[in-house]
Amino acid sequence: MKIIAGPEDLTPAWLTEVLNTRIDRVDLEPVGTGQIGSCFRVTLTGEAPARLIAKLPAADPAARALLGGAYRTELLFYREIAETVTIRTPHCHHAAIDPETSNFVLLLEDLSPAAQGDQLTGCSPRQAHTCMRALAGLHGPRWCDETLLAIDGLHHNTETDASTLAEVYAPAVETFIDRFADRLHPADRDTLRRTTETIGPWLLARPERFGLVHGDYRLDNLLFPPDDTTATTVDWQTLTIGLPARDLSYFLATSLTTEDRRTHERDLVARYHDALLTHGVTDYPLGLCWDDYRFALLQAPLITVLGCAYGTPTERGDAMFLTMATRACTTIRDLDTLN
Template identity: 40%
Template sequence: MGTKAVGGLACGPEDVDAAWFTAALRGSGTLAEAEVVDYDAEPIGTGQVGHNVRFTLRYDREEDGAPPTVVAKFPSPDETSRATGVAIGTYDKEARFYESLAGAVEIRLPRCHLVQHDEEAHLATLLFDDLAPAEQGDQIRGCSTAQAEVVVEELAALHAPMWDDPRLDDIGWLARPQPENGEAIQGFYGALWPGFCERYGDRLSDEARRLGERFGHGLATWSRRRVDGPHTVVHGDFRLDNLLFGVDGSRPVVTTVDWQTVAIGIGTDDLAYFLGAGLLPEDRRTHERQLVRRYHDLLVGRGVEGYDWERCWEDYCWFSLSGFQMAVVASMIVRADERGDAMFLAMAERHACQAFDLGADEVLPA
């Protein structure tokens, strides 16, 4: 189903024109004299709640710095996914992140030329630099240890700048863990778990199924640890599909996209979520502790105090269950497709394996 413009918001590629691109690029200081006169559009990416389109631009004249291509991120054209994004505030969060928070963290981000945000409709459209030929990570295939090392550096660059920062209390739009949320989260998971089991059937291992059943009875207690802190800005969905791998000179770099789940939380939650499904189990078992140690060393090097290695590792092990929770919940509230099903199944199996390896299942009811 096609999208429909809301007020002045461009909700899909059919809502933009050459003048729209010219205004956006002039507003960001990218264009001075040139005007966009024509363009081609090509859908890209694997987003579940957003719809990414690459536009190849043609100008009326040459101008230094005029981008040949840009990427627009529109709300999902799928009614279920779009309604989910509106209901849980994902479009609002990403718009506000780029409007007011991106400058406070040091993680590598794409340049954002335009944020169109309709706060009443809770929808947003953003226009970014095109990072091609950088390649999107693949959550199903996994990544190499070398790639994971670069990603860990980026996570520290996200978490350290606002680690236990009093300014977090002033960011009212960022969700913060609350003690009373645990029962609601457990209830929501419990309502979705039967549908998850039905969808994946025999493809879901007995081990993952048993973990999921136990998790459904202990999620409220488990999640309360998020309330304790230390708190910082977290991505909330830090996985390979939201990472673009490229090079800067001879150095590999990674750029993080999709800030629709940004929140206040615990940094190792992002880390366990990434390593648990981003690395294949054998690679994770071999390199996991070294990578978590590297993360901790980077935090300390960036000025984080009062968070010792033992606490870091303990938090990491505890939050290895986060990815299993996300696999169950997210798979049931967005549009189902073949790749999405394969991705969520891979996440569930790998995070179950991670939780068993690290003993996180021991905190759950038998």
């Protein structure tokens, strides 16, 4: 079956073949920012779901080659992992990739009128509680599941990764500080520089607790229905194996305002912990969960700084990264993570 390369290939004939149902007409509407690929809302006329979301590679062939690993990881999630966890994700109707060219296509459930979270505004405490339950649905079902280590293509960090990260992260921090020199508080500059001292060993620490880590679990990658009773997680390109609390820390440190995080974080960590227990997680007391949360907070500046360094600069993107860094550094100081 042909693996398409661009939106022009989303034809009625191709969709009829992959969906195994008659499609008479296709209408496309771009959605999202498309920084590492392209997304389209596909409206279908025929005997199929009325609308789908199509994810396709970046238009630039050079970018496709660089991003091939991220594309393969997302397809791996939908093909092999999504059905083994309970976190809400879009239903996948079709997933295919060409290993030679990194051309890929995902046809996913369209979840509208669910709305994307807003990283700048931050989420409500109610939404945060929903996200804690959802996150436990990723971590709990395969908590310390050694079969994860045998999945080809699912990355588990090594000593080499830790050394490489230590080399790359410190210059990226200085680039971030220079970029936001007139807007970054001196205390935040100091906190960011201090995170570079331990980032390599941190990546590999606490290996006795491991599981699936989304890697970028934040509001921009979550969709909420009008009543906020569920949260659907998207963008699985950064999926790895590691300390599960990295997702917990990253979300709470960057996706709530500082005031809301200070007020609600203990309740939210307890909510996450309670939900883990319902998935059969044992020998993980709440006190240890809280300690993992404090320890894992370096995930927040790490992903923020690297995302800024390698992402396409935009006005909103700059505002988002600065907001995330400010919230993350404040959390690290509040909880004395670096001491």
